[in-house]
Amino acid sequence: MSLPPRISLQRVCKQFAGPTSAALDGDVLRDVSFVLSAGEFVCLLGASGCGKSTILNLVAGFDQADRGEVLLDGRPIHAPGPERGMVFQQPTLFPWLSVRDNVTFGPxxxxQTAQQYLPDAERYLRLVGLQDFAEHFPWQLSGGMRQRAALAxxxxxxxxxxLMDEPFGALDAQTRLAMQELLTTIWQTIQTTILFVTHDIDEALFLADRVLIMSARPGRIREELQVPFERPRSLEDLVADPRYxxxxxxxxxxxxxxxxxxLVGEPA
Known part of the structure; x- marks a missing residue:
């Protein structure tokens, strides 16, 4: 039995302003429709400029659609909310705060009191392997470690x-794979619903339950693919599978x- 959708986009369109305040620069998104079920891991895949990050911003509540509906549990999304978290490409940690203080900044x-948030904070620091670096500052960490702190x-x-906007895009290949494996390990434990933006096909196939391939601008969902590989996954097993x-x-x-x-400006 399929689970009810947590997130639903229904014929969503979005335009941005053009060079002058009186002009529009055309549709960034056009008639985008898809759903995310509880606990599902879905990757949005497409070339730069196709509207992937715009979709994340709409779901996060940072922006509003011009037409169509963006729904959370059947209710329109009008603003950010605590049930939706965001991870950006850059960790955006406060350089003057320790790792622990960065992780616990929101609570x-x-x-919240320390008694309320510290037990969970220590748990997540252990999950991302930073329990021994909790008192370090961001400038003392590698890029991968900073992104692990951002995940926690x-x-x-x-x-x-x-909602994850190419969070591993700035990392080297080995660190990126390690972060992908860490993300899936934690996700399989916690079962958070994840919408993950990427332009990397290997990353999408390694991480996702489903891959939504976007068209060139104006972005729409051109194809939806169910990823057939069982979990837990390893890169070695995937590349040896002829289906991959x-x-x-x-x-x-x-x-x-x-x-x-x-590149040629052909209508999508």
Missing amino acids: RMSG RAWLPNPEIL GQLKRNILHVVREEAAKS
Whole structure:
């Protein structure tokens, strides 16, 4: 039996302003529709400029659709809320705060006591492997460690939905894979609903239950693919599976076709 949708986008359109305040720069998103069920891990995949981050901002409540509906449990999203957490490409940690104080910043600012938030904070620091670096400052950490701290900070308020905007895009290949494995390990434990933006096909196939491939601007969902690989996954097992190579080729064909359209300005 399928689970009821947590997030639902129904024929969503979004425009941004053009060079003058009186002009619009055309649709960024056009008739985007999809749903996320509870506990599902879905990747939005597409070339730069297709509207992936715009969708995250709409679901986060940072922006509003011009047409269509963005719903959380059947109710329109009008603003950010504690049930939705966000992880950006850059960790955006406060350099003057320790790792522990960065991770606990939100609960402290909301007025929670240390007795309320510290046990969970220590748990997440252990989950991301930073328990021995809790008193370090961000400038004393590697890029991967800073992103691990950002993950712990995002998960500490126990959001039901986690929105991730290419969080590993700035990392080297080895650190990126380690972060992907860490993310899936924690997700399989906590079962947060995740909407993850990426332009990397391998990353999408490694992480996701479903992959939504976006068209060139104006962005829409061109294809939806169910990822057939069982969990837990390892990269070694995936690349040895003949289905992986075929699926990657199929996705690459679609992505390259849409990227070519964006370069020549061909209507999507």
